[in-house]
Amino acid sequence: MKLYVFNPDTDMALANNEENYMAPASVRRMAQDLALLPVWYAQPGSAVLAPSAYNADYLQKMKQLFPLSIQLVTEPELPDYADSQVVPWGWNSSFRKRMLKGGILERRLPALSDLVEYRKLASRCFTIVLYGLFEFNEPIACTCGYHRLIEGTGPISGKVVKGFEDNYVLKALWSGSGKGLCWGHGAFTKATTAWCNRELERHGGLLAEPAYNKVEDFAMEFYSDGRGRLLFTGYSRFTTDTKGRYRGNILVSDAEVEQWLQEYVPLESVVRIRERLQKGLESFYKGCYTGPVGIDMMVCRLDGETPYAIHPHVELNLRMTMGMVAHQLYDNFVASGSRGVFNVDSYPSAEALQAQHEQDMKGYPLVVEDGKIVSGYLSLVPVTPQSKYRAYVRVEVC
Template sequence: MTKRNLYLFNPEHDLALASGESHYMAPASARQMANDLALLPIWYAKEGSGVLASSAYNLDFLKQMKELLDIDVQLVTQPEISHAESVDFLPWGWSPALRKRLLTLGADGAQLPSEAYISALRNYSHRSQAVRLLSKLQLNQFFCGESFYLKTLEECEAFVESRETCLLKAPLSGSGKGLNWCKGTFTDFISGWCARVASSQGGVVGEPIYNKVEDFAMEFYLDGTGEISFAGYSAFQTSGSGMYAGNELLSDEKILAKLSAYVPREEFTGLRVRLEEELVRLFGGYYRGYLGVDMMICHFAGEAPVYRIHPCVEINLRMNMGLVARFLTDRYLAPETEGIFQIAYYPAEGLALKEHLRMVEEFPLRIVDGRIHSGYLSLVPVTPRSRYGAFIQCD
């Protein structure tokens, strides 16, 4: 019997995996995000799949999207899980807490990853993996990047005080989170933070700060048997603190053209080939699912070459927003259309709906032959109680 895919959006994944506890409870903000954006997987789910969400306002929204863009996905509610047979659960990412939650809802344990698999996933998601991978991707003079795994307070102190500026990272945390920016002084605050992180996660990752000019990623799919496929490029923006701020909706060719204005195109091709080899070596016989490797183009004033690729800032061993942007562009945008994809937070109830109505009025959606040519589209329903939104805006 063919398994039916059932997608669910659990943005608290990184926090839950870092905890490692099956009884982990996500903060209220993460639970709100999961609820508000529950239908996000409809945009990347395979045809004929189900997406887990409450029926209240999500069902009406899904009907609208099916009429607009011919989306072949069904809504599945939590009570239906206990009756589901032959299901392949496809969350944003796996954690002990999610496994326990699905079992509590009546899922068949034989259809879920084992506790041993998820425990191994926690080790594979550790940022020390990126430290090791980075050193293997310094292919020639067009590449840069150093990263260090610091296991003691003495190592952390020496690293911070040997540089005017640097960045410390918790080994298990979400992209743009668990970061500490340092300015040459190992303060009591930084010392306490390092001690806490090293105690629970084994160490701290230390990195120099680079003069970044572009954020991008290469996305892949591993099938669990050692086969890897390239899923595309992602071009994204981050805030000054490193938090994710949104993706550009561009074809792979346009992203590559943009990046090759800095570094010759063949360097990206060579990096992709090497990266596929290394990812299979690291995760190939174990991991099944999408993953992304975040990268940067960095500027080196007065040196040659002036621009270089930092080939491994992060490894995201899970679904990610860059892949959502890739699916949105390839499936739903007209060939020459460009745009942005963003996740937005609104500090008070009512603000999301007000902004949504303004955008609908100001940027009317234009669809021709089932493809978006221009305008604004919310990717999830917006209600008076929404605090998070996901949308695209195209021109």
């Protein structure tokens, strides 16, 4: 049996790199509130690890509306599922220790040496490899993108952004969802210098990149079978704020994403980008990683004869992503002829979330036909008197 676990602190745990890492209280709250999220992407016949309070009742209600064949497993029950295949949001050494301590057999978990290699592949510096796939091979029309890896222990100087000083972004090696970023314009400030020196001291490196004139965000989603094949599973369209932080997904078909991309670049360029990533990355994951691979991209506006280009290697996520969740939600639970949004948001208090939840249920009444959402609002996890986070979809007929 596969046992799915939502552990959203995985990027932070990789950065910390300690078996005894403990996430901040806000992230632990998120993990508890959204524990049941894997129900919507888990394979039929699997289980999801979540507290039984509230979640059991919610899951039963969802089974009455949708074709879900997922069971709930609580932490005290882990020894009864000791031989399960654990499928986390993402791997790290502290999560491995948690599962081992909970009762999962060690042979069902990755070895610590495997996680050392995985951590390297999950680092942002691996985008240098992606950059190399495009920079040192036959050019693909309508592409852009540049990364510069800065290594050492500091101190650092503004020379690291020489050539793109007007607007740039500095990136920590381990973080995700638009976090771990430091934006700059012109000369380094004291705050920027201090941020860089901290990252160099902690992790021995960081990335420096020009800040592109972004128009749109999207991603290509893949699956590594661990035997040398990287399978394309679809696209995801998402939105971010001005600082690059994730703000939600648009629920549309792959065909609609390709049609939308052709407003900016030829479809041939999109296909060639996809094929190059597949061929170029397969050897890296053979024998060392089985699971989802999400590659974030941007449509950028350029000055010159080509007005738009795709930046095909903004970020690589060697874990489950909200974009993959959104893609599976659309394919499996949204009716043909409908589209919508998927989002995860937080509130300063449980009362504020409860009020918004009730308002959305009244304002967007849920309509489900034949196990698929035709229109309306649905929280994908129970909203409890303690919840401060929710994941939800809002769907409408096109």
